Amino acid sequence: MRIGYPCINRSIGCSAGRTFRLANYSFQRLIDTIDLNLGCLDEILHDNLANGFLFHRISSDIVPFASHPVCTVDWQSRFADAFAGLGEFVRTHKMRISMHPDQFTLINSPNRDVFERSLRELAYHSDVLDLMGLGADARIQIHVGGIYGDKPAAIDRFVRRYKGLDERISRRLTIENDDRLYTFADCVRIHERVGIPIIFDNLHHGINCSGEPLLEVFAKLSQIWTGRIGIPMTDYSEPLPGGRSGRHAEQIDTGAFHRYLSDTAGYDFDIMLEIKDKEKSAAAAVQIAAEDPRLVIM
């Protein structure tokens, strides 16, 4: 079990996801921004190691506008050494990396343009992980997509499109149960058709639930995640107290997290903490898990 937080470290003083407005795009600005972002990612990973956070999600903004037509820079070659260095650090310390393209990445959209743009976005994410030299345990997570008025057809389209993906992308792609449209059971049905692994999100499962008790979910996950793709990746979050459905809590509820660990005893998996205060709650989580035999110690 490894614990981490997504993208942003609030105390380190830099961001690995700096970007700028498209209107201000220039070759130099892009190069400078990527350079700063990679430098900051290096700082973040070192800080994570020092604090026992061996799981990290890299911001999709690490290379701004990477999949946009405006970007004609060969950033892959230009920053190959920097990415390779970061990857070596990750591998040396047995860290795990994920990326999460945002809501515009839709494999199953009936709109061909949306699909094509999504392919370019996924190719960019694959580039980052490939340049880092990471194995198939480094994953790209997306949601299944929209319903478009006909869920079975939308699922069929996902399956068809997935089968046609370049292996370079499909080897890393992973679906996550979302909070409105596709439940864990939906994801399992898709998995059974094409073998794509599932990232389990506990908060989404609470809001958009297909009924499986936690232990049933984890039994399934450990069947799915074996071999080269590693142990299950999961997202853990808690609802914002008194907030609207789906909002994430400001800080971790240590009691709830402790219960979650107890409830899942016997299953090993990695936890991405989607809590607003990021590394602060991650530190609390590591402390809570300190006596858990599953936690990986550096």
Next chain:
DNA sequence: CAGTGTCAAGGTGGA
């Protein structure tokens, strides 16, 4: 310099 409108990209659901 603080405050705030807006940002590449989509989809759903209510009017």
Next chain:
DNA sequence: TCCACCTTGACACTG
């Protein structure tokens, strides 16, 4: 058919 809403952070403009 149109519009608000989803969620997040931060860029960059305004005064």
